[in-house]
Amino acid sequence: MTDDRRDRGVALARAARAGNTLALHQLLDHLTPYIARICTPIALADGPDATQETLLAVFRSLRSLKDPQALYGWVRAIAVREAVRIAQRAARAHPAELADVPERGDPQLAADIDDVLARLSPAHRAVLVLRDVEGLDEEAAAALLGVPAGTAKSRLHRARMSFRKAWSS
Amino acid sequence: MTTHEIDPVQRLRIMAAGVRGARIAEEVLPAPFEEVWAVMADLEGEFGRFQPDMRRVRVLRVAGDRVEALARSKYGFRAHLRGFVRPGWCWLQSRFLVIGMAAAPVPGPGGGTRVALTGGVRVRVPARAPAVVPYGTASELSRAMTRLAERVGDRRTGPAA
Structure with missing residues (x-):
């Protein structure tokens, strides 16, 4: 802004x-x-x-x-x-471990990046938004969400990996 | 409607939430949006007939969605109103008054138009928020809603004998 x-x-x-x-x-x-x-x-x-x-x-x-x-x-x-x-x-969120995100070549993975987003819990998505859209560091994002900074950092890392896989498939 | 656009009636609820003492009169009128909004947005005509205290309104200026009007109440008071008019939406303010109106089509086969009214006499105190006098406001809004429903009905079927 x-x-x-x-x-x-x-x-x-x-x-x-x-x-x-x-x-x-x-x-x-x-x-x-x-x-x-x-x-x-x-x-x-x-x-x-x-x-x-x-x-x-x-x-x-x-x-x-x-x-x-x-x-x-x-x-x-x-x-x-x-x-x-x-x-x-809304119970649309089905928190899943990111390990559950399909592997490369899985037809479901190829479908849409939205699918990857939807597989994250709302709190995980919030970490992504705060860090990558709002530009907050992990500590500030974690504080705002009320989770430990280390947790936010590792979740962010894993979420990014999932996105990378999704985009490059 | 994009995700950034908010239904005008919902928007009115948000605005009213920001005005201390504000009340809302809300109803579904059995008429299409175009007909209902034609009555509500007719500031120089119908507006003065369904707003209880208004006798005459003269629009001074319109620029985009901005509007400026001069209103005279039935008690002779004058109000210089400034604000915004958009499809399904009107928000006006003078030194002493706030007037908010919204209308949105009701989806589904039954149809109709959801209408919401808010406003009142402004309270000018350092309150860290806009405010209106809360007393009597709900009954005034309810009267305006009844008259609005009558005006819309009259235009559809002709005035009752």
């Missing part, structure tokens, strides 16, 4: 908290694609639901955001939490 966009989001949050509902309206437009980009790879088919639930949670508790400068980190944490929760609730 560019500094300009970030500054705009912070300014809108500040104006909204001061009581301006038109700024709140613009903040909704501004945050929706950012939240969808986090929620969709984690919640997959339930991405739109996760995006909506995140926006509801963000708007409901906007007044509790002490420092508008912290807007994006705060929104990101809510988005990840909601996406993981929605994905688990």
